[in-house]
Amino acid sequence: MPERRRGAALEKALLDAAWEELAENGYARFTMDAVVRRAGTSPPVLYRRWSDREELATAAIAHVLRESRLDVPDTGSLRGDILTLMREINATRVQLLTVMSAHLAGYHQATGTSPGDLLDPVATGRKEAVDVLFDRAVDRGEIGPERLTERIKSLPFDLLRHELLTTFAPAPDRVLEEIVDTIFLPLVR
Template sequence: MDAAKTRRRGAKLKDALLTAAWEQLVADGYGRFTFDTVAERARTSKPVLYRRWGNREELLRATVRHRGASLPPAVPDTGNVRDDLVEALRSAAGPENSVAAMLTALASSHFDDVGLTPGELRAEMLGSRTSSVSAILERAVARGEVDACALTPRIVDLPFTLFRHEYVMTFAPPTDAAIVEFIDEIVMPLITQRS
C-alpha cells in the first residue's frame, strides 16, 4: 500500500525523469546519457522513458527544455547597461548555470553524435523567452544609454558569443577579469557608438 502512495505519476513523474536526465547529462556527459543510465538515476525502468520519448535525441531536447524552463535567465537591473551586462555574464559563469553545465556535459562529445548543434540546444533551452542581454539592451535604449541603430542581431548576441567562445577554448567559464574585459573593451564601444 505504501508503494502506491509514493508512486510518481503525471507531471510529478515527468519532472523527476527530466531532473534525473539533467543530472545524468551533467555528471557523465552525453556519451553516458542513455536510457539505461537515466532510468537508473531516476529509479525507474527504461519502458517508462520510452513511453514518453522515442530516442535519445528527443530525451535530450526535453531535458534541455525542462532545465531552461526551470531556471529562466536572470535579467540584472543595476541601473546602467555596462553593469547589467557584466552581471548577466557573471551569472552565466556561475556553477549553477544551465548553459555552462550543458557546455561542460557536451564538450567531450561530438555534436554529430548528439544530432543537434549548440545553437539548436540553446534555442531549446531558451524556448520562446528572449535572452537576458536583449532585455538589458532594450532597457538601455529606453534610458538613452545605447544607440538603438547599433544593435544588430550579432551585436546583441556578442556578450554571450564571447562567453561561449571562451568556454569552448578553455572548457571553463570565463574569469571575472575576462567578463569585465569583454564588456568594457569590446561590447560597450560597439553599443554606445553614436552615428
C-alpha cells in the same frame, strides 16, 4: 515505501535523471535503461513519454535549459546589467556549458544538430530576456537602436562562452570587464 510520483513530478524526475546521465556519461553511453535505473522507475513509464534516446535526450536538454534561465538584472545601466548577467552566468553555468558542448558532441553528430540549435536564443526564451536589457538602455538614451544587431547583442555572451569553453573554469572578473568595456560598449555607443 517511497511515494509514487505522477504527472509533472514524475516527468521532472525522469528528465532530471536523463540530464544526469547525459552530463556524466555523454550521449554515446546514454541509454534508456540507464535513465530507468537512475530514476527508479520501469521501462514502460519512460517509453510512454519518449520513444527513443534521441527524443529523451532532446527533452532533457530543453528541460535543463528552461530550468537554468536566469533573472534579468536591472541595475540602471547597460554596463551594470550586462556585467551582472555575465557574472551570474560565469558563477553558475560553467558545468552546463561544458556538458552542452563536450558531452553532447555525439548527440549533435547523431541528430544532425549543432549546439546553436539547442542554445537558440529564440527557442530558449533568452532573446526576449536579453532584449529587455537593450530596450531599457535605448529608453535611457545610453545607446541607439540602430547599432543593435543580433550579433552585437549576443557578443558579450558569445565571448564569455568562448572563454569558459577554452578554460573549463569561471573567467576572472577582469576578463568580464574587459569584454564589456573594451569590446562591447565601444560597439554600441
